[in-house]
Amino acid sequence: MSKLSVRSFSISIDGYGAGPGQDLENPMGLGGMGLHQWVLGTRTFQAMHGDGATGGETGVDDDFAARGFQNVGAWIMGRNMFGPIRGAWPDHDWQGWWGENPPYHTPVFVLTHHPRPSFTMEGGTTFHFVTDGIHAALNRAREAAGGKDIRLGGGVSTVRQYLREGLIDELHLAIAPVLLGSGEHLLGGLDLAKLGYTCTQHVASPKATHVVLVKPPAG
């Protein structure tokens, strides 16, 4: 069965997945970009967001970044990851942060309380808007994924909702060597041990410590 996976999700030493004071200029919150330094220089990131040349570093960070895109048949994300608009959609002009050719190349299910028609971008990314909750989104994503895995993008509150329901099979977290002090805490108040997760991998680069948390399938 296809897995629901969180991959390349960055948190600070003190556990925050985004800094305080998120707005258009600081979509990751104050200091939040410090969480993602490990990925920016990787060959995987450069190939997706850079000028298309074959630059960028290989190594542990790149291995994890690349693995994050392997065998993904569908994505799920919260509405705040899709864009900065809150409340009802004023129009359908906003089509995500990623330009004409978003880096997903699969169906993407966006959790929202406000319906909106699906639309397709270049490169095979189709955004669907799911208004009937996280279980419904997961069911639709699983069907769309055709046996491949489903990657849960974020943000923090979306991951927490799926964690709380025990629906995530695997998380790869990148612990960045920064302190945020406040913002959105990924694991606060959640008992991951009780939910059945264990750490199965732990490897560091100079820029981040990568940990993989896995919940064995029931039964």
Next chain:
Amino acid sequence: MSKLSVRSFSISIDGYGAGPGQDLENPMGLGGMGLHQWVLGTRTFQAMHGDGATGGETGVDDDFAARGFQNVGAWIMGRNMFGPIRGAWPDHDWQGWWGENPPYHTPVFVLTHHPRPSFTMEGGTTFHFVTDGIHAALNRAREAAGGKDIRLGGGVSTVRQYLREGLIDELHLAIAPVLLGSGEHLLGGLDLAKLGYTCTQHVASPKATHVVLVKPPAG
């Protein structure tokens, strides 16, 4: 001026410094020993607690373990780190977990609400009991340290009290690749960024990620 330092303090991926359900059989709480696996095999630990032979591993973990004992002129610890007895001392029989020759070899200031006379063990360790609070203990430790550093041992609640008052100059945390899920959280509700700490070192072994958090001296 001598620094107040927390060293070799282990926490889980989810931020707990001790597991739930601490008692005499599980002084670190359930699963809590998993936090300390990185130190048990080190040459430093083996030399202190083993048979005195020169066994044990060298490397990153041992470097940090050894550094933890360098230039230490006094220790401070909470009462629960000194022993399992709660409330008034029934007698003075309990002399710590560490046998005749404790691994401190300096004055040790134990925070407690219940007065007790000082006493000296083999190897130069003298336990003093401080009933007038964390500032008084720090002042006495600083005086006793004679210009060397003061190491704050633990446990979690003691470290949190000193952190909250901005009194700790440096923390070395070892993030162990385990999840505890509940227990005593080291940083919950504390804003280390606001308190002025930054991460100045970040290095991992297969058994732990070591991070050093420093608060630059005021002025």
